[in-house]
Amino acid sequence: MALIEIPNVYDSDMAVSTARRGRFAVIGEPVVAVDLINTVAPPGTPAADDLLSSDRGAEAWWRIEAARVPDGDLPDIQALRRLRSALRNMIEALVEGRPVPQAAVSELNFFMQSAPASTRLRLTGTGLHAETHWHCEYGGNPKLAFIATQAAESLSDPSQVSRLRRCANPACSMIFMAVNPRRSWCAPGVCGNRARVARHHRRAGGF
Numbered sequence: 001m002a003l004i005e006i007p008n009v010y011d012s013d014m015a016v017s018t019a020r021r022g023r024f025a026v027i028g029e030p031v032v033a034v035d036l037i038n039t040v041a042p043p044g045t046p047a048a049d050d051l052l053s054s055d056r057g058a059e060a061w062w063r064i065e066a067a068r069v070p071d072g073d074l075p076d077i078q079a080l081r082r083l084r085s086a087l088r089n090m091i092e093a094l095v096e097g098r099p100v101p102q103a104a105v106s107e108l109n110f111f112m113q114s115a116p117a118s119t120r121l122r123l124t125g126t127g128l129h130a131e132t133h134w135h136c137e138y139g140g141n142p143k144l145a146f147i148a149t150q151a152a153e154s155l156s157d158p159s160q161v162s163r164l165r166r167c168a169n170p171a172c173s174m175i176f177m178a179v180n181p182r183r184s185w186c187a188p189g190v191c192g193n194r195a196r197v198a199r200h201h202r203r204a205g206g207f
């Protein structure tokens, strides 16, 4: 897990102060789907808080995730946001103990079926090598299908679901997988520090 700043990913016609601010994203959760849902702030916040509100933002995110997803063309940004919306609805429901919306399940199935995978075995000089081959016959994108498939495997495992947590900072919308059960913050260096500073100010009578 790491908190990274993705600077100046916004459209150049936006206010300079906004463009310079950059966008923080929590990267490196065990499944790419959790990184994906954390590219957007809660509903009602400015579009600038959505990393995927521009092609440049999406490209920056794909560069960071490149080693974790299959090779191939970058998918359409609308399709990426559609997958994110389904994953966000699904994971929010799981975190809050609500029933998962059927529409989100159908969406995830759609993305998985659009580019199914098969395993290919080939002989090497020393033995056998197995590799995953993604099929694009139906026009699907392997990167999206991979993120959906990896999420489905993880979110159908109760031991993995029990690790999903919302950041302990009430002003933060990030969700993470607490591999370490003591983890409370999306990023200790940001939300953890803010909480410590607030506690210090309360004790010191600063508020």
Ligand SMILES: [Zn+2]
Pocket: 167, 168, 169, 172, 173, 174, 185, 186, 187, 191
């Ligand atoms: Zn946080």
